[in-house]
Amino acid sequence: MNIVVLIKQVPDTWSERKLSDGDKTLDRASSDAVLDEINERAVEEALKIKEAGDAEVTILTAGPDRATDAIRKALSMGADKAVHVNDEAIHGSDAIATAKVLAKAIGTVGDVDLVLAGNEATDGRSGAMAGMLGELLGWPSLTHANELTVENGTAKAKRETDEGTSDLEASLPAVVSVGEKINEPRYPSFKGIMAAKKKPVTTLGIADLGLDASEVGLAGSLVQVDSFAPRPPKSGGQKVEDEGDGGAKIAEYLVGQKLI
Amino acid sequence: MAPDPSDFLAVDAELTAEERDIRDAVRDYASAELAPRISEWYESNTLPRDIAKGLGSLGLLGMHLEGYGCAGTNATSYGLACRELEAVDSGLRSFVSVQGSLAMFAIHRWGSEAHKQEWLPRMATGEALGCFGLTEADAGSDPGSMRTRARHDGDDWVLDGAKMWITNGTLAEVAVVWAQTDPDQGSKGIRGFVVPTDTPGFTANEVKHKLSLRASLTAELVLEGVRLPADAVFPEVTGLKGPLSCLNEARYGILWGAVGAARACYEAALAYAMSREQFGRPIAGFQLTQRKLAEMVVAVNQASLTAARIGRLKDAHELHPAQVSFGKMANVHAALDVARTARTVLGGNGITLEYPVFRHMTNLETVLTYEGTEEMHTLSIGQALTGLPAFR
Numbered sequence: 001m002n003i004v005v006l007i008k009q010v011p012d013t014w015s016e017r018k019l020s021d022g023d024k025t026l027d028r029a030s031s032d033a034v035l036d037e038i039n040e041r042a043v044e045e046a047l048k049i050k051e052a053g054d055a056e057v058t059i060l061t062a063g064p065d066r067a068t069d070a071i072r073k074a075l076s077m078g079a080d081k082a083v084h085v086n087d088e089a090i091h092g093s094d095a096i097a098t099a100k101v102l103a104k105a106i107g108t109v110g111d112v113d114l115v116l117a118g119n120e121a122t123d124g125r126s127g128a129m130a131g132m133l134g135e136l137l138g139w140p141s142l143t144h145a146n147e148l149t150v151e152n153g154t155a156k157a158k159r160e161t162d163e164g165t166s167d168l169e170a171s172l173p174a175v176v177s178v179g180e181k182i183n184e185p186r187y188p189s190f191k192g193i194m195a196a197k198k199k200p201v202t203t204l205g206i207a208d209l210g211l212d213a214s215e216v217g218l219a220g221s222l223v224q225v226d227s228f229a230p231r232p233p234k235s236g237g238q239k240v241e242d243e244g245d246g247g248a249k250i251a252e253y254l255v256g257q258k259l260i
Numbered sequence: 261m262a263p264d265p266s267d268f269l270a271v272d273a274e275l276t277a278e279e280r281d282i283r284d285a286v287r288d289y290a291s292a293e294l295a296p297r298i299s300e301w302y303e304s305n306t307l308p309r310d311i312a313k314g315l316g317s318l319g320l321l322g323m324h325l326e327g328y329g330c331a332g333t334n335a336t337s338y339g340l341a342c343r344e345l346e347a348v349d350s351g352l353r354s355f356v357s358v359q360g361s362l363a364m365f366a367i368h369r370w371g372s373e374a375h376k377q378e379w380l381p382r383m384a385t386g387e388a389l390g391c392f393g394l395t396e397a398d399a400g401s402d403p404g405s406m407r408t409r410a411r412h413d414g415d416d417w418v419l420d421g422a423k424m425w426i427t428n429g430t431l432a433e434v435a436v437v438w439a440q441t442d443p444d445q446g447s448k449g450i451r452g453f454v455v456p457t458d459t460p461g462f463t464a465n466e467v468k469h470k471l472s473l474r475a476s477l478t479a480e481l482v483l484e485g486v487r488l489p490a491d492a493v494f495p496e497v498t499g500l501k502g503p504l505s506c507l508n509e510a511r512y513g514i515l516w517g518a519v520g521a522a523r524a525c526y527e528a529a530l531a532y533a534m535s536r537e538q539f540g541r542p543i544a545g546f547q548l549t550q551r552k553l554a555e556m557v558v559a560v561n562q563a564s565l566t567a568a569r570i571g572r573l574k575d576a577h578e579l580h581p582a583q584v585s586f587g588k589m590a591n592v593h594a595a596l597d598v599a600r601t602a603r604t605v606l607g608g609n610g611i612t613l614e615y616p617v618f619r620h621m622t623n624l625e626t627v628l629t630y631e632g633t634e635e636m637h638t639l640s641i642g643q644a645l646t647g648l649p650a651f652r
């Protein structure tokens with residue numbers, strides 16, 4: 001089986017995240033960059049399938065030079081090879097433009113049976129990539145999977161969202177996005193880390209994908225950011241006076257915030 | 261760009277990508293899996309054996325050795341792993357030092373092929389644990405005066421004696437024991453033995469009431485007529501060269517580890533000083549506190565540079581034991597100073613287990629003494645400078 005895992009390098013959630021004043025895209029230089037944790041889970045799921053049967057796992061990312069760090073981490077966890085789409089023209093792409101790039105790049109990998117992604121990146125947070133890729137590739141997309149089994153040409157997923165749980169099934173090839181609860185990703189071992197640098201990484205530009213600069217980047221995006229404002233500083237919070245019903249009031253508040 | 265308070269001189273910028281990945285893997289693992297439980301282990305004076313499996317699957321056990329299931333990293337990577345482990349606790353680093361640099365290294369360097377095949381793969385995964393018995397109650401800095409005897413009986417060897425202060429002694433499946441085979445030859449009669457700890461006559465008793473290195477198990481080993489086959493002895497090495505070669509490996513890890521302990525103390529003090537208010541403002545705003553913070557960050561970064569340089573010398577196979585003495589002496593000394601200064605910044609909270617500083621500070625008292633006391637390393641440097649040995 002041939003699996004492609006989509007990974008994204010994102011600003012560390014602990015560091016301050018900013019947009020640049022110039023073209024209003026993410027200011028990537030100002031923060032530490034890490035492999036998005038949800039993508040570690042996607043890689044882990046691919047490796048479990050590989051270990052249970054037989055699969056080749058290819059990592060795919062569209063990102064700048066330093067995304068090589070994220071690729072290395074995925075390879076050191078145990079993936080076999082990687083494709084890095086790195087082209088200045090992609091800078092500023094919105095979700096649809098990103099999906100176009102990724103769909104073309106998936107095409108370079110050969111007969112792909114399964115594409116795994118995170119359900120939502122911690123920076124862009126559109127949570128749309130799996131759905132969009134399904135459309136572009138003409139494949140079913142199963143999103144928010146907190147359980148996944150792949151057998152006999154079929155993917156079965158348990159989809160868990162705020163609305164509830166449902167069982168999904170689709171024949172391969174398919175796109176699956178994974179949720180937070182799907183697994184606990186492994187730590188890369190030292191042997192994995194040392195093997196990673198010998199694994200093949202193919203770097204492609206948009207011309208290699210048959211795309212034109214006008215189809216991607218700020219130019220090729222439907223979303224244009226006109227202005228932005230920083231989030232207002234945290235307000236003082238809400239005090240609950242306990243008159244014997246403190247617990248109920250807190251629960252009410254949390255339900256209101258959709259936290260429980 | 262403003263200097264990173266955690267790495268003021270950007271010492272780690274000199275690392276290769278692979279070395280940084282190894283550092284991050286250990287840091288992530290230690291902070292997620294070990295740090296949350298360390299105070300509890302320290303308080304109850306335990307270290308659960310099952311941590312070995314996790315450390316083994318990461319590749320930490322015998323990581324700088326080649327073959328036999330070991331990862332085979334370079335020396336700098338091994339140092340970084342020690343640094344990140346000891347940033348959590350010296351007991352954890354001791355666990356890894358004893359397994360990898362003392363027990364596994366001894367077997368790897370001096371054991372027969374059969375010893376290596378039998379023990380190393382299982383020790384690399386953490387399935388089997390090892391300990392290293394050199395010190396005796398009456399032979400510490402002067403191990404050549406040891407009294408544990410190994411006698412020939414037919415083809416067999418029979419060991420009698422006792423070893424003291426042996427880390428992981430109660431956990432180990434295998435003990436590397438150094439014993440006197442021929443008192444007439446003095447220290448030249450010392451040889452090393454691979455002793456399965458289930459051999460009749462072998463017992464390990466836990467050393468209780470330690471006030472330092474409490475997240476580490478220390479034992480007395482008692483050997484009473486421990487009968488071993490002829491091939492239990494390390495075939496080629498005699499004299500103190502055997503044990504000293506192992507200690508040199510472990511001391512190398514310690515000089516890196518001390519940087520981690522120092523960094524953890526300094527970082528705790530910095531964070532505390534920023535948030536603790538007295539006289540209406542953060543204590544970090546007082547000049548006296550800033551002097552402490554500045555001196556600590558200098559000490560931590562100097563120690564870090566020392567370790568990095570010694571790492572590169574070791575990777576180039578140009579490291580002299582006196583340079584290891586330099587690193588062990590300087591860095592442990594610096595770490596103790598930083599720990600004591602950090603403790604004052606934390607005031608009353610500084611003496612509790614709620615914060616890591618006092619734990620590190622008491623641990624470092626052991627680190628100062630084991631693997632060659634500060635005085636012994638001073639004398640090694642003195643000998644390297646003058647050519648005049650002043651040990652006896």
Ligand SMILES: Cc1cc2nc3c(=O)[nH]c(=O)nc-3n(C[C@H](O)[C@H](O)[C@H](O)COP(=O)(O)OP(=O)(O)OC[C@H]3O[C@@H](n4cnc5c(N)ncnc54)[C@H](O)[C@@H]3O)c2cc1C
Pocket residue numbers: 006007008019024025026036038039042060061062063091092093094095096098099102116117118119120121122123124125126127128129130225
């Ligand atoms: C104001 C603003 C400015 C922005 N500026 C930039 C910018 O400068 N640069 C930029 O890259 N984005 C920028 N974005 C975000 C960009 O539109 C999306 O991040 C990007 O198109 C992908 O969408 P997402 O991350 O929300 O994907 P989601 O759908 O939330 O991601 C789900 C999964 O899709 C996969 N995936 C997503 N992106 C990639 C990728 N690039 N490579 C491989 N797999 C991927 C991962 O598996 C991920 O877990 C900006 C967004 C906004 C709102």
Ligand SMILES: Cc1cc2nc3c(=O)[nH]c(=O)nc-3n(C[C@H](O)[C@H](O)[C@H](O)COP(=O)(O)OP(=O)(O)OC[C@H]3O[C@@H](n4cnc5c(N)ncnc54)[C@H](O)[C@@H]3O)c2cc1C
Pocket residue numbers: 358392393394395397398399400401402424425426427428473478626629630631632633634635636650651652
């Ligand atoms: C927690 C812990 C774990 C340990 N783990 C191990 C282990 O796994 N395996 C092992 O073999 N050992 C282990 N040790 C033993 C350790 O290596 C010894 O404690 C150390 O070598 C010092 O020996 P000693 O305690 O007998 O002190 P001594 O040698 O008696 O020294 C006492 C003092 O006298 C000083 N001194 C001695 N000779 C001189 C001299 N010539 N000139 C000036 N000063 C001198 C010393 O520097 C020291 O300050 C451990 C110790 C501890 C505390």
